[in-house]
Amino acid sequence: MIEAIGLDADDTLWENESFFRLTEAEFCALLADHGAAEDIITRLFDVERANLRRYGYGIKGFMLSMVETAIELTDGAVDGRTIGRILDLGREMLAHPVDLLPGVEAALDALEGRRLILITKGDLMDQERKIAASGLAERFAAVEILAEKSPEAYGRVLWAQGIAPERFLMAGNSMKSDVIPVLELGGWGVFVPHEVTWAAEHADAPDHPRLREIGRLDELPGLVERIEGGAA
Amino acid sequence: MIEAIGLDADDTLWENESFFRLTEAEFCALLADHGAAEDIITRLFDVERANLRRYGYGIKGFMLSMVETAIELTDGAVDGRTIGRILDLGREMLAHPVDLLPGVEAALDALEGRRLILITKGDLMDQERKIAASGLAERFAAVEILAEKSPEAYGRVLWAQGIAPERFLMAGNSMKSDVIPVLELGGWGVFVPHEVTWAAEHADAPDHPRLREIGRLDELPGLVERIEGGAA
Structure with missing residues (x-):
């Protein structure tokens, strides 16, 4: 029996990474005199990776x-106006409406009555804004915003909620953050790939008996029933 | 009977606001050609206030x-090197060691066996770093990092933990964030003023039968006993 279902939010319930890609394109346009777009994006990714431990996830x-x-x-030559434009780009992201992904509402309708937990990571403020703006908050028994989706962090959530890992299933678009740590804990992991996923979230799919993959979230309710029936 | 005690973290358990004040002084020095320190600080505070809804709390x-x-x-004339120095100032804050305030360890020793909950707000990543670095994590039954310390947010914590508000006491240095919302919920609020408190956290003390004030956190264990005995 699956007692609780965890759902990731960004790029599982709603669009997220595509806004980062659009912002990166505008950032490259701002700095077009200082490099080709692909080089600027590589440089930005290196800076982001180096800052992850310090800043965590989020806009x-x-x-x-x-x-x-x-x-x-620019070797320090960039002017305040350009930096101001960069701040504007970020503020536009922070104000962006929430676009639900296809199949999400149907999936949540079909899962009604089950214990659903929204489990995401990133900026507290921005995640809470998106959860409120999505109109989906009341579908979830609990909302957990984590600094990092490690096995330990999932373990603390399950412990606090009194859920045995083997009765927990987590679905999300990140093999690294949504699937693998939950498999390691002893739970079920359902990979729901999104066409745009941040390079830092990539991980190879392990060969694991409790790993499943679906194309869209509305395939989840049927998958859960098949897992419970021993047929998936 | 007090069933659970909530403790704020920044400027209740450890120094925080004073690092912001030191950083502000360095920021004013960097921009000394563009204004007097007090004007720059006023301008910065206005910008912070306007951004609070967007960025939330934290470094x-x-x-x-x-x-x-x-x-x-600078009307956009600031150069990249100066902006780089500003980023360095912030990164120094993010890497700063955690300095416990006087009386904190004695207070936690005397409160051992009670159900303690650390309730703070701000950046998830930075708060988790400070909790780990403080060495105090295992003293707490739960840690809650909130985006905003509203009565609703405290109410969600108490509901999730199964604590009746009238059996909950919260202690902290912010009248606005630690004391008043808990009084409004029906709990006890203990104000522990710190010599440096951010202007946005100021609020007038209400005239309230469940409000108390102490000078240092090590006065809290005795105060809790007197409240329970009906003598405070």
């Missing part, structure tokens, strides 16, 4: 990494 | 507000 850290990359790329 | 938002203030003060 504010991304804004600070864009500013740092602009300074590096 | 990353403060860094972004310093960058924005520098751009405004």
